[in-house]
Amino acid sequence: MTAGERDTALLSVRDLRTYLATRHGVVRAVDGVSLEVREAEVLGVVGESGCGKTVTCRTIMGLMPRKGTYSSGEVIYHPRGEANLLTVSQKELQRLRGSQLAMIFQDPMTALNPVRTVGDQLIEAVTAHARMSREEAHGRAISLLVRVGIPAPDQRMKDYPFQFSGGMLQRALIAIALASEPKLLLADEPTTSLDVIIQDQILSLLLELQRDTGMSMILVSHDLAVITEVCDRIVVMYGGQIVEEGDTATIISEPRHPYTRALLEALPQGGERGQLRSIPGAPPSLIDAPPGCRFAPRCPLATDECSSWATELLDTDGPGHRVRCWRHQEVRGSATWQASDSA
Amino acid sequence: MTSQRFAGGSGGSSPRASWTLHPSEALLKVAERTAKRSRSTGRRRMVLIIGLAMLGIAILAIVGAPLLAGVSPIKIDVLHPLSPPGTGGHLLGTDQFGRDVLARILYGGRIDLAIAFGATSVTLVFGTIVGLVAGYFGGWVDNLLMRIVDLFFAFPFLVLIIAIIAMLGPSIFNMFVAIWITSWVSYARIMRAQTIVAKKQQYVLAARALGYSRMRVMFRHIMPNTVSAVIVFSMVDAIGNIILAASLGFLGLGAQPPSPEWGTMISDGQNYILSSWWIATLPGLAIVFVGVAFSLIGDGLADILRPGDR
Amino acid sequence: MSRFGTLPRRLIHLVIILFGITLVTFFLLRLIPGDPALAILGSSYTHARATAIDASLGLNKPIWTQYGLFMDHLFHGNLGYSYFYSESATTVISQHLAPTVFLVIYSAVLAAAISLPLGFISGVRRGGVVDQSTRVFFTISFAMPAFWLGIIMLLVFSVHLNVFPLSGFGAGIIGHLHSLFLPALTIALGFSTVLIRSLRAATISTLQAEFIDTARMKGIAYPTVLRRHVFRVAVLAVVAVYGVNLAYLISGTVLVENVFSLPGLGQLLVNSVSNRDYPVVQAVALLFAVLIVLINLLTDITQASLDPRVGQEIGE
Numbered sequence: 001m002t003a004g005e006r007d008t009a010l011l012s013v014r015d016l017r018t019y020l021a022t023r024h025g026v027v028r029a030v031d032g033v034s035l036e037v038r039e040a041e042v043l044g045v046v047g048e049s050g051c052g053k054t055v056t057c058r059t060i061m062g063l064m065p066r067k068g069t070y071s072s073g074e075v076i077y078h079p080r081g082e083a084n085l086l087t088v089s090q091k092e093l094q095r096l097r098g099s100q101l102a103m104i105f106q107d108p109m110t111a112l113n114p115v116r117t118v119g120d121q122l123i124e125a126v127t128a129h130a131r132m133s134r135e136e137a138h139g140r141a142i143s144l145l146v147r148v149g150i151p152a153p154d155q156r157m158k159d160y161p162f163q164f165s166g167g168m169l170q171r172a173l174i175a176i177a178l179a180s181e182p183k184l185l186l187a188d189e190p191t192t193s194l195d196v197i198i199q200d201q202i203l204s205l206l207l208e209l210q211r212d213t214g215m216s217m218i219l220v221s222h223d224l225a226v227i228t229e230v231c232d233r234i235v236v237m238y239g240g241q242i243v244e245e246g247d248t249a250t251i252i253s254e255p256r257h258p259y260t261r262a263l264l265e266a267l268p269q270g271g272e273r274g275q276l277r278s279i280p281g282a283p284p285s286l287i288d289a290p291p292g293c294r295f296a297p298r299c300p301l302a303t304d305e306c307s308s309w310a311t312e313l314l315d316t317d318g319p320g321h322r323v324r325c326w327r328h329q330e331v332r333g334s335a336t337w338q339a340s341d342s343a
Numbered sequence: 344m345t346s347q348r349f350a351g352g353s354g355g356s357s358p359r360a361s362w363t364l365h366p367s368e369a370l371l372k373v374a375e376r377t378a379k380r381s382r383s384t385g386r387r388r389m390v391l392i393i394g395l396a397m398l399g400i401a402i403l404a405i406v407g408a409p410l411l412a413g414v415s416p417i418k419i420d421v422l423h424p425l426s427p428p429g430t431g432g433h434l435l436g437t438d439q440f441g442r443d444v445l446a447r448i449l450y451g452g453r454i455d456l457a458i459a460f461g462a463t464s465v466t467l468v469f470g471t472i473v474g475l476v477a478g479y480f481g482g483w484v485d486n487l488l489m490r491i492v493d494l495f496f497a498f499p500f501l502v503l504i505i506a507i508i509a510m511l512g513p514s515i516f517n518m519f520v521a522i523w524i525t526s527w528v529s530y531a532r533i534m535r536a537q538t539i540v541a542k543k544q545q546y547v548l549a550a551r552a553l554g555y556s557r558m559r560v561m562f563r564h565i566m567p568n569t570v571s572a573v574i575v576f577s578m579v580d581a582i583g584n585i586i587l588a589a590s591l592g593f594l595g596l597g598a599q600p601p602s603p604e605w606g607t608m609i610s611d612g613q614n615y616i617l618s619s620w621w622i623a624t625l626p627g628l629a630i631v632f633v634g635v636a637f638s639l640i641g642d643g644l645a646d647i648l649r650p651g652d653r
Numbered sequence: 654m655s656r657f658g659t660l661p662r663r664l665i666h667l668v669i670i671l672f673g674i675t676l677v678t679f680f681l682l683r684l685i686p687g688d689p690a691l692a693i694l695g696s697s698y699t700h701a702r703a704t705a706i707d708a709s710l711g712l713n714k715p716i717w718t719q720y721g722l723f724m725d726h727l728f729h730g731n732l733g734y735s736y737f738y739s740e741s742a743t744t745v746i747s748q749h750l751a752p753t754v755f756l757v758i759y760s761a762v763l764a765a766a767i768s769l770p771l772g773f774i775s776g777v778r779r780g781g782v783v784d785q786s787t788r789v790f791f792t793i794s795f796a797m798p799a800f801w802l803g804i805i806m807l808l809v810f811s812v813h814l815n816v817f818p819l820s821g822f823g824a825g826i827i828g829h830l831h832s833l834f835l836p837a838l839t840i841a842l843g844f845s846t847v848l849i850r851s852l853r854a855a856t857i858s859t860l861q862a863e864f865i866d867t868a869r870m871k872g873i874a875y876p877t878v879l880r881r882h883v884f885r886v887a888v889l890a891v892v893a894v895y896g897v898n899l900a901y902l903i904s905g906t907v908l909v910e911n912v913f914s915l916p917g918l919g920q921l922l923v924n925s926v927s928n929r930d931y932p933v934v935q936a937v938a939l940l941f942a943v944l945i946v947l948i949n950l951l952t953d954i955t956q957a958s959l960d961p962r963v964g965q966e967i968g969e
Binding site for chain 3: 503505582590595634
């Protein structure tokens with residue numbers, strides 16, 4: 001793929017903020033996130049629990065609860081006349097969902113209506129944006145189940161969610177998401193609640209589907225190993241903000257943010273027996289976020305200046321490689337780098 | 344290449360009905376306003392306070408009946424039957440025998456409130472213990488106890504109580520007995536369900552591991568943690584018992600004349616409903632007042648003990 | 654695996670309960686302090702009649718024989734003898750059955766008609782006008798004794814507004830519907846409080862479920878999501894509550910029949926108590942209990958057919 005082909009932006013998120021008004025204060029779940037997804041591209045979003053990756057996806061899809069959620073910024077969907085998804089009417093949003101944007105969630109067991117058959121729910125997705133006869137819809141549904149690798153589709157159409165295993169159910173959910181042929185699929189931790197072997201199968205399936213249909217994907221995970229396997233570009237989030245972004249190869253070989261570096265070091269190295277490295281400390285509170293770098297309390301490179309620096313994403317020498325750290329030069333190739341070991 | 348400045352609302356069609364887009368700078372302030380509001384526990388406490396106040400008023404009025412009423416509730420005054428409220432020194436009028444309605448309401452409240460507290464508390468204690476034992480020990484103990492509970496549930500309460508009172512003879516005491524026999528089952532069921540969930544929790548496993556006796560674990564550990572559901576239910580049950588007592592009185596199966604009781608008063612007043620509405624209506628209002636008080640207390644307690652979203 | 658896998662188990666359970674009911678009702682009569690025959694006959698006591706009663710109830714025989722006699726009578730459709738009406742209890746009961754059954758069904762339908770929309774809307778638009786006003790209204794009405802509410806209704810609608818008849822069963826289906834509207838409404842209001850609260854809570858919790866997000870993500874209209882997913886799942890929680898509270902509803906008929914002078918089983922029960930017609934009291938109590946057991950069975954079956962997960966339960 002040449003750079004030219006992949007240059008058309010599909011979705012542009014600009015300065016997205018989502019604040020949640022809770023009993024304990026305002027949670028700044030997403031605090032100034034900007035990203036871009038190009039056509040036929042797989043973008044990975046990686047970060048710990050609570051870093052804002054799920055809320056970002058839900059805000060894009062408009063699935064955040066009405067009460068107590070406050071958002072600002074732009075979510076521009078280019079193919080539909082640069083519409084800002086945050087301000088479009090309910091009707092327009094409904095038209096876009098399913099046919100242009102789709103999402104799959106983490107736990108397949110709770111993601112389907114337990115008292116209706118999987119077939120019913122799949123047909124519901126198939127007919128959401130297209131009129132067709134019942135036989136046609138049924139046929140479409142069957143072919144979708146086949147496409148995602150579910151055996152005996154005729155029988156499975158009549159089954160209920162509790163009769164499926166986790167992996168099979170996730171495949172069914174993928175079928176549902178793809179029913180109206182969306183251009184962008186948001187996958188929020190699609191493999192986290194599955195066991196390792198199934199994880200691989202689902203990831204391969206997603207990749208295969210993406211290649212076949214040319215759709216774009218945003219893959220969210222806390223597992224960097226999963227992300228690096230599948231994604232073209234990566235965005236690293238921490239404390240509601242993006243701390244590094246760039247293409248996968250660069251991020252893996254030349255991480256420029258201490259947090260990214262720590263994440264890479266925390267990956268178990270195959271074949272070696274060494275100590276498991278983890279990142280000391282706890283994720284930051286998103287309420288009353290202090291000024292300055294949010295990673296500073298846990299960062300081995302932190303200085304006093306870091307806590308007062310009004311952070312922003314800085315360019316590095318790599319194309320499209322930006323990082324939210326003013327000491328990023330020192331991060332790369334630092335021989336004295338060591339993430340400490342903790343229980 | 345740096346982040347773009349916000350250009351609010353450009354290029355969009357009409358805004359969504361449920362969303363308002365705020366400029367980034369103002370976002371925090373707007374969110375804070377809502378956060379502060381949801382933090383206020385004032386509203387929840389208010390409900391509980393109002394309920395307790397209402398109940399307090401009722402109790403005071405009833406306990407202080409001799410002072411407030413001034414007249415005996417059973418004193419018949421043949422000269423002034425069916426006087427409307429406000430006439431002849433009777434604030435709430437008189438009934439068909441010339442008895443002061445206000446006095447009868449205040450004195451009558453004693454019986455109904457006695458049932459609310461006396462009957463409820465006994466069934467609460469007994470039912471809770473049964474439920475605790477059944478839930479904790481499981482096995483045949485549980486089976487046996489729950490079959491008995493199911494049996495009682497098979498009968499409509501009122502019918503069973505009427506049948507029991509029919510056999511024992513109508514009286515205030517027999518009302519208590521009938522309620523004691525039948526009402527404990529609800530508490531048993533609730534407590535059993537709670538206990539079954541609780542006994543799998545960490546703190547119970549820990550207590551057992553430490554070697555505490557089963558009795559101790561049941562009463563000192565499980566019960567305090569699960570009793571909130573039962574307490575909330577007891578408020579509902581109290582209302583039910585008051586209404587039950589009034590219903591029995593209404594049917595002539597509870598308090599016997601000339602004892603004043605809200606239900607019997609309503610029954611008496613039924614015959615005079617067309618001309619003297621106050622005899623039947625006012626006691627009912629008293630029941631509603633006390634009932635609402637218990638309701639509010641129950642709601643308030645539920646909110647405090649289980650702070651979910653209302 | 655059949656969807657009704659646990660049905661045989663439930664049937665056995667049912668039979669056990671039914672036996673238990675007969676035991677309890679049997680002992681009811683034995684609760685009477687003193688001589689039952691004297692209590693039953695009262696002032697029409699003669700030695701001959703007392704001996705007859707002793708024979709039919711087996712009062713002089715050991716308790717197990719008495720129970721056997723009781724059960725034997727039951728299986729032959731003999732519910733006892735009404736000394737007040739001088740007819741078999743079965744006859745007396747069948748004469749009073751229709752109004753009560755009609756009333757129960759009518760109230761059940763009215764209660765559903767009131768609670769389902771109000772409960773659902775209260776849950777969907779939490780804190781809205783419907784929610785707040787419903788809550789206030791039903792908190793107050795919950796504290797109202799059914800019989801008192803009935804009297805007030807009578808006062809307002811029958812006496813002053815003259816819209817509904819003061820008493821009686823009415824003639825023909827339309828007549829029944831008309832005459833029984835106020836009593837059915839009285840019962841339904843009491844019943845609805847719990848239903849609304851349950852449905853509201855179930856709706857709120859269902860709205861937060863992830864499958865609702867999946868449904869919305871498909872791009873179908875929100876009202877459709879509410880109907881096909883939220884309501885469909887939330888209402889299941891209410892079915893169970895509905896069945897349980899039906900017992901409460903049946904208790905309500907006793908009082909309401911009295912207030913509205915309906916010649917049903919409830920009135921029969923109360924009158925029989927004052928008439929010391931103990932066998933009838935016993936028979937009516939038995940009948941009510943059996944009715945409730947049947948209603949519970951019906952509820953279970955409904956639940957199983959609506960919710961495929963229920964049939965799979967192995968334990969409680």
